[in-house]
Amino acid sequence: MSELLVVRPGPLTTVQDLGRRGVAHLGVPRAGALDEPALRAANRLVGNDPGTAALESTLGGVALRALGPVVFATTGAPAPVRVDGRAAAWGAPVAVPAGALIDIGAATHGVRGYLAVAGGIAVPPVLGSRSADLLSGLGPAPLSVGDRLPVGPPPSYRPAPDLVPLPAPPVELVLRLRLGPHTDWFDPWSVARLAREHYRVAQAGNRIALRTEGPAVARARGGELPSEGMVLGAVQIPPDGLPVVFLADHPTTGGYPVIGVVPPADLAFAAQARPGTPVRFVPLRGR
Structure with missing residues (x-):
């Protein structure tokens, strides 16, 4: 070996x-x-x-x-x-x-x-x-x-592809957002504003989450949720109002409201977005 x-x-x-x-x-x-x-x-x-x-x-x-x-x-x-x-x-x-x-x-x-x-x-x-x-x-x-x-044993012979196309790192990070499960924790105008406003990738991101900078998302109610299960791509809104997108090392539970979930296909772009990259959330309607 x-x-x-x-x-x-x-x-x-x-x-x-x-x-x-x-x-x-x-x-x-x-x-x-x-x-x-x-x-x-x-x-x-x-x-x-x-x-x-x-x-x-x-x-x-x-x-x-x-x-x-x-x-x-x-x-x-x-x-x-x-x-x-x-x-x-x-x-x-x-x-x-x-x-x-x-x-x-x-x-x-x-x-x-x-x-x-x-x-x-x-x-x-x-x-x-x-x-x-x-x-x-x-x-x-x-x-x-x-x-x-x-290093493991080499695999059986497979013809190598001539080209494996991959997208370039994003100049602007566009994240689709399936709204819920806690959209009711936010005023309708706050949800609409999230789609209109432009955010930036914050310096503090890591393998656990992509953090953003920009306008705070205002809540419609106070207090906190009891801890519940979290999924890959969940977008939590912590007390400072700045969206946090959970990546692969995210915790399995959390107590901040989740305004929506980013589909896994968009998270590869999030992995390549440098601090300062503009971020735009695009809510998905229906299923």
């Missing part, structure tokens, strides 16, 4: 797959890649199954030394790729020999990059997933210098 030695972990690099499904009733968050299409694309490029564990980097990239020959591919936030100091392809499979230094630079656009290797990152699974969960602490810790990451 080959290994990857962490030379530069970057600001935040974690192991992620498609997360822990079906365990929220145990109080365990889902975790998993924030940009699922990018993870799936990286795995497709190296011949892995779509949900195979890979690395998710944040803004600053990551550098790894291959302790055996590997094939890797990078997707997600575009970034310069170098192997032993020489430019290599982004968004395509790259074969490297044992001892090679794989260096993914800082993202030029977007936030989160994905590095998949043929065979996957073979850290031990916890509750059916190899994902790092920053809220509960389940799974492997974020990468540190000197970590050795096991």
Whole structure:
């Protein structure tokens, strides 16, 4: 079994797959890649199954030394790729020999990059997933210098696709919003204003939630709800009135009213929206 030695972990690099499904009733968050299409694309490029564990980097990239020959591919936030100091392809499979230094630079656009290797990152699974969960602490810790990451056996031969198209990181983040279940906690004009106003991605966001800056959403009633189950994409309105969009490491319960839920397909764009990116909520009518 080959290994990857962490030379530069970057600001935040974690192991992620498609997360822990079906365990929220145990109080365990889902975790998993924030940009699922990018993870799936990286795995497709190296011949892995779509949900195979890979690395998710944040803004600053990551550098790894291959302790055996590997094939890797990078997707997600575009970034310069170098192997032993020489430019290599982004968004395509790259074969490297044992001892090679794989260096993914800082993202030029977007936030989160994905590095998949043929065979996957073979850290031990916890509750059916190899994902790092920053809220509960389940799974492997974020990468540190000197970590050795096991690589699984290469998959059976699959012809690599010539192109895996992915959308560019958003210039404006447009989030569709299925209203409810607590829309009645807000005046109708507040809900209508949410659709008209423009927000921005706040600096304080993380893998748990995307936070926004902009006009406060006024409530129609005081007090708080008893804690209840939360779902991926739920948009909570805390006491400061600024919408918070729950991402993959979100808590399984919460007590602030939820004005609506963002469909999972839009959350990949949220994963790549840098602080300061304009945000617009678009309420969906009907089912």
